[in-house]
Amino acid sequence: MAEFPRREESSAPASAETDPPVSAQETVDQLQQAVAKLERTHQALRDTISSCGCPALDALLPEQGFAPGSLIEWLADGGCGASVLALIAAREAMRSGGALVVLDRGGRFHPPAAAALGVELENLVVIRAANESDELWALDQALRCPGVAAAWAELQTLDWRWFRRLQLAAEEGGALGLLQRPPQVRGQPTWAAVQLLVRPTPFAPPPTAANSPTANPSPAAAWRLRVEVVRCRGGRAGGVVKIELDDVSGALRVVHDDALKREAGDEPETHALHLAAQLARATSGRRSARA
Amino acid sequence: MQRLVAAQPELKNQPILLHQRDTRRGLRVVACSTAARRLGVQPHMPITEAAALLQRGTGGRVANAHSNSSSRSAEQTIEQHPGIQAHDTAADRKTLTELAVWCQQFSPLVGWETVAAKTLERNRPRSAGGAGEKSSVDFLLLDIAGLGALFGSEAELAERVAAAMRRRGYYPSVAIASNIAAAWALARHGRFTQPALPRRQVWFPEDETQQLGRLPIAALRVADDVVQTLQRLGVSRVQQLEQLPRSGLRSRFGPELLLRLEQLRGEATETLVPYQPPDAFTAVWECDPPTSRRDNLEEAVRRLTGQVADLLRRCDRGAIRLLCRIHQQAGEPQEPDRRKHQPAGRQQVLQVELFQPTCNGNHLFELLRMQLEQVRLPTAATRIELNAALAAPLEVRQEELFQDGSRHRTRQFSMLLNRLSVRLGGERVLRPRRTADPQPERSCLLEPAHHAPRSRRRGKQRSAAAKRQGAVHRPLKLYEPPRRIETTAVVPDGPPIRFEAEKCQHQVARHWGPERIETGWWRGPSVRRDYYRVETKDGRRFWVFRELNDNHWFLHGVFD
Numbered sequence: 001m002a003e004f005p006r007r008e009e010s011s012a013p014a015s016a017e018t019d020p021p022v023s024a025q026e027t028v029d030q031l032q033q034a035v036a037k038l039e040r041t042h043q044a045l046r047d048t049i050s051s052c053g054c055p056a057l058d059a060l061l062p063e064q065g066f067a068p069g070s071l072i073e074w075l076a077d078g079g080c081g082a083s084v085l086a087l088i089a090a091r092e093a094m095r096s097g098g099a100l101v102v103l104d105r106g107g108r109f110h111p112p113a114a115a116a117l118g119v120e121l122e123n124l125v126v127i128r129a130a131n132e133s134d135e136l137w138a139l140d141q142a143l144r145c146p147g148v149a150a151a152w153a154e155l156q157t158l159d160w161r162w163f164r165r166l167q168l169a170a171e172e173g174g175a176l177g178l179l180q181r182p183p184q185v186r187g188q189p190t191w192a193a194v195q196l197l198v199r200p201t202p203f204a205p206p207p208t209a210a211n212s213p214t215a216n217p218s219p220a221a222a223w224r225l226r227v228e229v230v231r232c233r234g235g236r237a238g239g240v241v242k243i244e245l246d247d248v249s250g251a252l253r254v255v256h257d258d259a260l261k262r263e264a265g266d267e268p269e270t271h272a273l274h275l276a277a278q279l280a281r282a283t284s285g286r287r288s289a290r291a
Numbered sequence: 292m293q294r295l296v297a298a299q300p301e302l303k304n305q306p307i308l309l310h311q312r313d314t315r316r317g318l319r320v321v322a323c324s325t326a327a328r329r330l331g332v333q334p335h336m337p338i339t340e341a342a343a344l345l346q347r348g349t350g351g352r353v354a355n356a357h358s359n360s361s362s363r364s365a366e367q368t369i370e371q372h373p374g375i376q377a378h379d380t381a382a383d384r385k386t387l388t389e390l391a392v393w394c395q396q397f398s399p400l401v402g403w404e405t406v407a408a409k410t411l412e413r414n415r416p417r418s419a420g421g422a423g424e425k426s427s428v429d430f431l432l433l434d435i436a437g438l439g440a441l442f443g444s445e446a447e448l449a450e451r452v453a454a455a456m457r458r459r460g461y462y463p464s465v466a467i468a469s470n471i472a473a474a475w476a477l478a479r480h481g482r483f484t485q486p487a488l489p490r491r492q493v494w495f496p497e498d499e500t501q502q503l504g505r506l507p508i509a510a511l512r513v514a515d516d517v518v519q520t521l522q523r524l525g526v527s528r529v530q531q532l533e534q535l536p537r538s539g540l541r542s543r544f545g546p547e548l549l550l551r552l553e554q555l556r557g558e559a560t561e562t563l564v565p566y567q568p569p570d571a572f573t574a575v576w577e578c579d580p581p582t583s584r585r586d587n588l589e590e591a592v593r594r595l596t597g598q599v600a601d602l603l604r605r606c607d608r609g610a611i612r613l614l615c616r617i618h619q620q621a622g623e624p625q626e627p628d629r630r631k632h633q634p635a636g637r638q639q640v641l642q643v644e645l646f647q648p649t650c651n652g653n654h655l656f657e658l659l660r661m662q663l664e665q666v667r668l669p670t671a672a673t674r675i676e677l678n679a680a681l682a683a684p685l686e687v688r689q690e691e692l693f694q695d696g697s698r699h700r701t702r703q704f705s706m707l708l709n710r711l712s713v714r715l716g717g718e719r720v721l722r723p724r725r726t727a728d729p730q731p732e733r734s735c736l737l738e739p740a741h742h743a744p745r746s747r748r749r750g751k752q753r754s755a756a757a758k759r760q761g762a763v764h765r766p767l768k769l770y771e772p773p774r775r776i777e778t779t780a781v782v783p784d785g786p787p788i789r790f791e792a793e794k795c796q797h798q799v800a801r802h803w804g805p806e807r808i809e810t811g812w813w814r815g816p817s818v819r820r821d822y823y824r825v826e827t828k829d830g831r832r833f834w835v836f837r838e839l840n841d842n843h844w845f846l847h848g849v850f851d
Contacts, residue, residue: 076851078793079831083767083851097697099704110848111723111735113765126721126737127711138711147704200830203800223763223832223850247803250762 036063036234048096050176053088054243056254057227061194062235066093069170070193071163071177075186081225082198083152084117084245086178088252090150091118093176098149099123101142105135106154117250123149136162143169143177150176160189167191186230195231200224201242222246224255390456391431391566397442397452398433402563430478432471432563471561472554473503476510503555504530511551517544529555572610572679574598581620581671585663588617588672592663593656595677600652603679609648610679615641615659617666618674639666643713646741647705648683654706658713708740717741729808730818731847732771764824766834766848773845776835781844786823786835792846797827808836824850 049065051058058065066072066089076082090100100119102109104126115121127142129135135153142151143166158181170177183197201224223245231237242255318338332341391401433452439445449465456463466477506529508518526532532540532552541549553559574595582588592615603610618638641662649655711720721737728734778787786802804823811817819839826832832850837843 077831078768078851079827079833079849081832081850084763087767098700108768108770110731110765110767110769111737112725112731113763113767115725116762116765118762121723121725124723125708125740126723127715128719128721128737129715130719134715138715141707141710145703145707147700147702147707200832202828202830203826223826224830245763247763248761 032234050089050093050095053085053092054241054252054254056241057243057252060229060235060239060241061232066176067193068093068176069172069174071167071170071179071191073179073181073185073190073192073195074198075181075183075195075230076198077183080198080200081223081245082180082196085196085198085225085227085252086152086180087114087117087119088250090152090176090178094119094123094149096149098147098175099125101139101148101151102126103129103135103139103142103151103153105129105132136166139177140166140169143175144173145175146173148173148175150178152178152180154180156182158185163191190231192231193233194229197228197230199226199228201226222253387431388566390461394431394433394452397448398435398438399565401434402432402565430475432474434563434565435467470554470557471563472512472551473557475512476503476506476555479510500556504528504533506555508532511548511555513544513548513551517548520544572599572602572606572608572682574602574677576675576677578672578674581673583668583671588668588675589660589663591675592659592677595675596656596659597652599677599679600650600655603650603682606682607685608682609645609650609685610655610681611645611648611683612679612681613643613645613655613659614678614680615643615662616676616678617641617668617672618676619668620670620673639668641666644717644741646708646712648685649706649709650685651706654709658709661710661714712740728810730810731765731808732769732773763850766832766850768851769848770846773836773847776844776846778844786825786837787844790835790844790846792833793849797829797831797833799825800828801826822847 049063049067051065052061072086072089074082074086094100100114100123102114102124105128107128109126111121111124111126114124127135127138129138136155139151139153140162142148158179166177166179177192179192186195186197203224224242225245226240226242229235229237229239244253244255245251246253319335327341327345330347331344394401435445435448439448442448442451445467449467453463453465464478466474468474468477507527508521508529511529521527521532526535529552532548537549550559554561576591576595578587578591595615599610599613616638617640621637641659643655643658643662645658708720717739720740722740724736724738726734726736774792776787776790776792779789781787784805786799786804789796789798791797802823802825805821806823807819807821809817809819817840820836821839822834822836824832824834833846834848834850835844835846838845
């Protein structure tokens with residue numbers, strides 16, 4: 001009888017030294033982190049995960065943000081706001097120092113807009129390549145350089161081999177590669193770590209102001225965008241978040257569903273209970289316009 | 292003059308004279324050879340008179356078609372006579388520089404000094420020009436302290452110098468002494484001390500002080516008027532000058548005379564400024580046998596960049612411009628190049644311009660290799676020269692023990708800009724610069740990255756101003772030039788309700804504005820626009836404006 005307490009006492013300090021995991025979930029988390037570290041072939045100079053500007057979107061990503069040394073694909077048409085989000089992400093990545101390289105083959109990039117979003121113009125370099133191969137080579141070199149924090153390019157078509165090369169370059173240099181692609185590439189194999197689909201949400205005026213079409217409702221309203229995580233490595237895809245881009249401050253806020261409901265009146269977007277009612281209602285026109 | 296004779300040996304015993312334009316008196320003779328002097332030519336003589344003397348002396352060898360006026364014939368004589376040349380101080384200096392570099396085989400410190408033309412009308416060079424021949428060229432000084440043992444003795448060293456120069460065609464007068472002033476004086480006026488010695492060389496082991504005392508006053512490198520004044524007073528030798536009270540000398544002739552006296556005696560110090568040729572960072576590779584294989588050339592260029600980088604590093608300099616010349620064999624190209632007509636040049640030049648001075652051999656080689664890949668060699672290359680045409684001092688930064696990496700990143704970034712500029716072209720790698728222009732397409736200029744960056748403070752102020760305007764008030768994509776859009780219905784004082792852009796029709800749901808942008812009349816035809824930010828029913832945003840002059844609507848940008 002006297003032995004048992006002594007054995008317990010001897011075992012208690014041993015457990016305090018090694019500190020075993022309390023639950024299976026913590027073990028799984030630790031193992032996941034170890035696997036992720038092994039998967040990353042090169043220890044990037046920047047070890048900090050950069051946010052994408054919106055905490056709600058960060059929450060959808062497995063690493064709570066964009067890991068340095070990876071490619072991010074933004075799928076959007078023109079005028080959808082994807083570039084603004086990409087530049088905000090670049091601005092966050094540049095917080096720990098480094099330059100932003102913009103590949104602008106079309107010659108349409110307007111730097112003051114980037115400055116308004118918070119990117120320092122001194123750290124901005126614009127490259128106007130003559131042809132596609134030059135542009136890809138320049139992007140590859142820029143991603144490889146440790147002095148570059150982020151590189152942004154608009155690529156309509158991307159060869160599989162070049163894609164892999166860009167991904168390896170980003171891993172080696174530790175830069176964040178932001179690629180803007182057309183939404184038709186959804187479904188194609190990709191080497192990007194995260195693929196985001198951006199669509200603007202049409203603004204539905206409240207029913208009270210529907211009578212006067214010429215009136216300008218709520219001039220201070222922000223730009224509503226719908227961001228869907230199409231693919232992400234190591235995480236769950238399919239997460240959707242609606243964010244609002246404030247025109248004046250440039251801050252990104254998440255829009256809650258109940259706020260949308262209040263504004264749109266009696267047209268809820270996704271509500272499980274009213275699913276049957278939605279199916280019965282003729283909303284197919286809106287769906288096809290958005291798809 | 293000796294330079295001329297050395298260059299053109301046929302003029303050796305001919306009458307030669309050098310003329311220079313004097314501001315007040317026209318062309319004057321500056322120096323003349325002994326042969327010319329025999330004909331009666333004197334320094335400071337007008338050129339026409341001297342030409343006439345020469346012409347008479349040479350028996351009218353120079354043909355004169357027109358002998359109407361003496362001045363014209365004299366002019367023709369001036370032009371046609373090979374012995375009459377303009378005094379070219381630049382060429383003289385260049386030759387003296389080469390001689391100085393050549394003399395470095397005898398002594399590591401070779402300097403050349405100018406005895407200023409104003410203080411002395413007759414500039415007597417120390418080792419160029421013998422007695423009687425005048426030229427306003429400077430003189431060479433060699434520091435031979437401790438070098439006597441290498442050549443046997445100091446006397447032998449002097450002999451060797453004199454003999455070597457004579458072989459090159461010059462007539463030096465060489466003298467050895469313990470200080471600069473004494474050496475100069477002895478070389479020039481040494482014959483006064485020991486008339487028995489031959490003119491070409493003077494040498495003094497000891498009893499220097501006594502010999503120096505016998506020198507004339509002109510050996511002190513003072514102005515002519517001082518020499519004349521002293522001569523009138525009866526002082527013609529240094530010895531006599533030294534016996535005079537010093538305070539009186541200073542008050543009457545100024546401090547310079549005393550300084551020169553002290554320098555002669557070795558009491559005041561005079562330093563020799565050694566001549567340093569400008570650094571030439573050049574490396575040459577001879578291709579033996581001539582080759583046109585790409586890998587051979589790359590290897591050769593790699594070694595050359597390594598050598599040039601070493602040279603640069605030793606002088607703490609970095610290259611800003613690198614030139615690589617590939618000399619090719621003359622002859623028919625082996626494969627006729629029909630696609631691109633190659634100029635029939637015998638050498639190809641590759642040029643690399645750098646963003647920041649660098650002496651990193653690997654980086655330079657990488658940049659050169661990118662250019663080398665685009666070079667086509669019709670014939671084999673015989674010789675490759677690499678030269679750092681422009682070099683600037685390197686920024687030396689102390690290495691920290693615990694590096695935070697930011698400096699490494701900055702360096703890597705500038706190397707990236709170098710690489711991009713070399714491959715894509717300097718005008719394709721751009722940096723933005725804000726201007727004060729209200730017109731949006733001109734509000735920001737994109738300049739090549741090679742240009743000097745602006746100050747930091749200005750940039751920060753401007754971005755603060757932009758932030759005040761609003762984060763998403765300017766589109767990221769701007770159409771250049773703005774696209775004309777067809778509008779169907781227009782809201783009074785507002786944007787069009789429907790317009791077409793990006794090949795589809797859009798209906799405006801919301802709009803913000805108008806924002807009036809006007810340019811000043813001083814810039815030319817004024818631009819008056821009312822800008823609107825519109826959001827369509829899909830949720831896309833565009834930037835349209837109405838040109839107030841003609842009421843047309845344009846699409847200027849997309850808020851992408």
